Amino acid sequence: MNWESVSARVEGLRTRGTDLQMRVRSLRRRLTLLLAVVGPGLITSNVDNDAGGISTYAQAGAQYGYALLWSLIPMTIALYVTEEMCARMGVITGKGLSDLIREEFGFRPTFFVMVTGFFVDLANVVAEFAGVAAAMQIFGVSKYIAVPIAAIVVWALVLRGTYRQVEVIFFAACGFYLAYVLSAVLAKPNWLEAAKHTFIPNLSFDSGYLVMLTGLIGTTIAPWQFFYLQAGFVEKRVGPRQYPQARADVLIGSVSCMVIVFFIIVCTAATLYVSGNRNITDAGQAAQALIPLAGKWAGLLFAFGLLNASLFAASILPLSTAHVICEGLGFEAGIDHKFREAPIFYWLYTILIAVGAGIVLLPNAPLWKILIFSQVGNGIWLPVVVIFILLLVNRRELMGEYVNSLMFNIVAWATAIAMIVLTLVLSYTAIFHSGSPAAP
Amino acid sequence: MQLYATELMGSEAYDDQGNFVGRVREFFIEPADQPNRVSHFLLSRGRFQPLLARHDQVAAIAPGTIRLNCSERALALYRPNEAWLAVRKDLLDQQIIDTKGRKVVRVNDVDLAEQRTNGNVELRLTQVDVGLPGAVRRLLQGVISPGVVRKLQSKLPQRTIRWEFVNLVEPDPLRRLKLRITHEKLEDLHPADLAEIMEDLSAAERQGIIASLDEETAAAVLAELDERLTTQIVEKMDPERAADILEEMAPDAAADLLAELPKETSEELLEEMPGREADEVRELLSFGESTAGGMMNPEFVFVGESSTRDEVLQWMRSQDLNLDQLDTVVLLDKSAQFSGTVPVARLLLAAAEQSLAELKTEPLLSVPSDADETDVFELFDKYNLRTLTVVDQENRPMGTITVDDVVSRLVKK
Numbered sequence: 057m058n059w060e061s062v063s064a065r066v067e068g069l070r071t072r073g074t075d076l077q078m079r080v081r082s083l084r085r086r087l088t089l090l091l092a093v094v095g096p097g098l099i100t101s102n103v104d105n106d107a108g109g110i111s112t113y114a115q116a117g118a119q120y121g122y123a124l125l126w127s128l129i130p131m132t133i134a135l136y137v138t139e140e141m142c143a144r145m146g147v148i149t150g151k152g153l154s155d156l157i158r159e160e161f162g163f164r165p166t167f168f169v170m171v172t173g174f175f176v177d178l179a180n181v182v183a184e185f186a187g188v189a190a191a192m193q194i195f196g197v198s199k200y201i202a203v204p205i206a207a208i209v210v211w212a213l214v215l216r217g218t219y220r221q222v223e224v225i226f227f228a229a230c231g232f233y234l235a236y237v238l239s240a241v242l243a244k245p246n247w248l249e250a251a252k253h254t255f256i257p258n259l260s261f262d263s264g265y266l267v268m269l270t271g272l273i274g275t276t277i278a279p280w281q282f283f284y285l286q287a288g289f290v291e292k293r294v295g296p297r298q299y300p301q302a303r304a305d306v307l308i309g310s311v312s313c314m315v316i317v318f319f320i321i322v323c324t325a326a327t328l329y330v331s332g333n334r335n336i337t338d339a340g341q342a343a344q345a346l347i348p349l350a351g352k353w354a355g356l357l358f359a360f361g362l363l364n365a366s367l368f369a370a371s372i373l374p375l376s377t378a379h380v381i382c383e384g385l386g387f388e389a390g391i392d393h394k395f396r397e398a399p400i401f402y403w404l405y406t407i408l409i410a411v412g413a414g415i416v417l418l419p420n421a422p423l424w425k426i427l428i429f430s431q432v433g434n435g436i437w438l439p440v441v442v443i444f445i446l447l448l449v450n451r452r453e454l455m456g457e458y459v460n461s462l463m464f465n466i467v468a469w470a471t472a473i474a475m476i477v478l479t480l481v482l483s484y485t486a487i488f489h490s491g492s493p494a495a496p
Numbered sequence: 497m498q499l500y501a502t503e504l505m506g507s508e509a510y511d512d513q514g515n516f517v518g519r520v521r522e523f524f525i526e527p528a529d530q531p532n533r534v535s536h537f538l539l540s541r542g543r544f545q546p547l548l549a550r551h552d553q554v555a556a557i558a559p560g561t562i563r564l565n566c567s568e569r570a571l572a573l574y575r576p577n578e579a580w581l582a583v584r585k586d587l588l589d590q591q592i593i594d595t596k597g598r599k600v601v602r603v604n605d606v607d608l609a610e611q612r613t614n615g616n617v618e619l620r621l622t623q624v625d626v627g628l629p630g631a632v633r634r635l636l637q638g639v640i641s642p643g644v645v646r647k648l649q650s651k652l653p654q655r656t657i658r659w660e661f662v663n664l665v666e667p668d669p670l671r672r673l674k675l676r677i678t679h680e681k682l683e684d685l686h687p688a689d690l691a692e693i694m695e696d697l698s699a700a701e702r703q704g705i706i707a708s709l710d711e712e713t714a715a716a717v718l719a720e721l722d723e724r725l726t727t728q729i730v731e732k733m734d735p736e737r738a739a740d741i742l743e744e745m746a747p748d749a750a751a752d753l754l755a756e757l758p759k760e761t762s763e764e765l766l767e768e769m770p771g772r773e774a775d776e777v778r779e780l781l782s783f784g785e786s787t788a789g790g791m792m793n794p795e796f797v798f799v800g801e802s803s804t805r806d807e808v809l810q811w812m813r814s815q816d817l818n819l820d821q822l823d824t825v826v827l828l829d830k831s832a833q834f835s836g837t838v839p840v841a842r843l844l845l846a847a848a849e850q851s852l853a854e855l856k857t858e859p860l861l862s863v864p865s866d867a868d869e870t871d872v873f874e875l876f877d878k879y880n881l882r883t884l885t886v887v888d889q890e891n892r893p894m895g896t897i898t899v900d901d902v903v904s905r906l907v908k909k
Contacts, residue, residue: 148699150697150702155591158602159589163589163631164634164635166589167635292724293722295699295728297728386601386604
């Protein structure tokens with residue numbers, strides 16, 4: 057038999073696909089492409105509402121009612137503007153923020169940024185585990201049980217889970233923030249009043265009011281989030297073609313973050329402020345105080361939101377910090393490496409969690425001081441990071457046509473300067489007026 | 497003596513009369529001349545224009561001081577030169593590829609050795625430091641005394657890469673040419689290693705590497721890369737070159753790649769490809785992604801079942817087959833329908849006149865092209881297959897799925 061003639065026949069007989077099938081396929085692909093980009097912006101902004109943040113928002117509502125709600129709109133803009141620059145850098149250069157700082161500014165500035173980052177983030181991790189402890193107390197669980205379990209879960213989740221599983225869990229965590237919406241509804245607020253104060257600024261020059269305002273802004277924009285956001289887009293391999301989707305992701309993230317802040321403030325404003333129970337010091341107290349005022353469920357939901365936020369941030373912060381430090385200083389990093397290949401990365405990660413959780417467990421832990429330190433640290437670190445971002449994003453040899461436009465630069469520098477001034481004021485008041493209720 | 501770039505930066509330069517000339521701020525290497533010799537020293541003089549000292553104008557080098565063998569007037573004024581590699585700007589803190597360790601690393605410091613030639617001293621770049629000693633020098637140089645820095649860093653574990661194993665990454669093609677950066681060393685790496693290296697680099701750097709690889713290597717690397725990166729790379733490439741690379745890829749890999757691209761781009765690339773290859777790829781694109789048809793490679797070896805072993809071997813010798821991937825021959829009966837498979841190992845040991853029909857593997861296994869991929873996985877698992885034939889409705893073979901296709905799908909899940 058002549059197999060060459062057979063082969064010719066087979067080739068002729070192969071089926072041909074229809075154009076329709078191809079079209080259906082490409083539509084589905086386009087949808088997956090969009091979904092493939094979404095994530096870093098949404099997750100980063102939501103992690104912003106961590107234990108320290110929620111405490112501050114709860115205080116703002118309890119102390120000043122709806123009066124501070126107007127600040128949320130300018131804050132959304134500030135958050136979007138700064139995050140968008142990092143997203144753009146990640147998408148265009150394909151490099152992380154610490155990589156870029158190292159390549160453009162050299163070893164010493166990088167080292168300074170990384171070492172400061174380590175201690176500031178460590179203080180933040182302590183704050184997150186303190187949040188876990190406070191939330192679980194509402195559910196009647198001792199911190200000596202809750203915190204070690206939380207630490208182990210967080211540690212194992214990231215080391216044993218795959219990137220995709222972890223991301224799904226993080227998305228779920230973003231969803232659980234809705235607990236605050238429910239909690240606010242249960243508090244039966246005056247929605248009309250809330251809406252009015254959101255859109256009409258209500259300026260007061262009372263010093264307590266100003267301190268509270270500074271506190272709100274200071275806790276909402278944390279320096280470490282820029283590293284995480286940019287790394288997220290690099291890790292997801294988002295390229296210049298998907299830049300519009302990346303920007304949309306950042307926008308959705310900033311807005312949804314602020315929506316949650318709105319509901320937290322509304323919740324405590326409608327209950328604690330109205331009833332005159334205005335001097336709370338943290339989110340745990342707020343949840344406790346909600347129970348007699350708005351019912352058991354409002355309080356429990358509030359505490360659940362706090363637990364979720366604390367765990368969420370406690371999962372991301374140590375990982376992101378270890379990553380950023382190793383990348384900037386040139387050590388192997390990433391959970392796809394084995395311990396033997398990236399020992400410094402794994403040690404940093406483990407130390408951050410173990411020390412962070414450990415400090416909360418100390419019987420006479422100076423938690424109060426650590427929380428203030430974390431806030432002051434953020435305040436000192438933030439200007440440095442934001443200035444680096446602005447310098448980098450304006451380098452043409454790095455960003456090409458994607459450098460800031462003049463308008464964007466004006467808005468961005470104004471935002472940066474405002475943020476720097478406010479956080480410096482916050483740090484100052486946190487150090488010298490630590491008795492004031494602004495410090496969580 | 498072992499010298500470090502960090503130690504030498506900022507050294508004071510004196511002319512032959514002992515007059516201070518300036519401080520060393522940069523070292524240049526001229527790769528077109530000698531790949532590892534420091535050819536020029538940049539001497540800065542505050543508000544005056546900086547000077548350049550050529551390698552043959554240097555009489556002695558020690559950390560902190562450099563002595564020249566000529567007067568200040570003999571030195572040229574500095575003008576930037578794209579064909580020079582600047583140690584501080586192009587090397588320190590930048591990422592390079594360690595071709596021996598097969599990974600991307602960041603340079604902390606550069607190690608230099610002095611070499612005496614008639615009357616002057618030359619610096620040779622020996623290795624780059626990517627470990628802790630270099631980091632400690634960068635951090636502490638100028639802050640505490642150099643002697644203490646030396647003592648401190650000598651106690652730390654070394655991590656260095658010899659200069660000949662260093663591959664620079666330069667995204668700008670013109671500069672790459674001027675600096676004589678080739679990627680020959682990269683072509684010797686396994687495509688999977690090279691793909692992993694490229695994943696650690698920035699988009700522009702990846703593009704630069706792919707652009708300078710030969711088409712065959714480029715095709716092999718693209719097949720191994722994360723598909724999100726592959727599409728970005730192909731989209732930015734010149735369509736003609738992209739089509740040339742696609743042609744070198746296995747049709748199933750090419751189809752997977754094209755399927756990720758926007759419709760206009762993939763059509764444009766298919767137009768650029770030769771007709772036969774383009775048709776094969778188009779056909780594959782028409783199958784659902786998670787079906788047997790979407791997994792198969794339409795290039796397979798098939799022969800009539802009544803042929804003898806020698807006939808087949810002779811025919812195979814005359815064909816240009818990809819022998820690394822070949823482990824099974826598909827058999828057809830008289831009506832061109834699937835009749836079984838023969839592993840190449842059996843062919844090897846069979847008698848010369850034995851007909852292939854007698855060598856068939858039992859049981860006779862094949863899947864229809866619209867079968868779901870999970871059915872395919874189960875068959876591979878149950879029968880420990882290495883190759884599975886895909887057939888159309890009339891039981892005619894259309895392509896084969898090999899075990900590596902299955903593994904990469906399962907890993908992605």
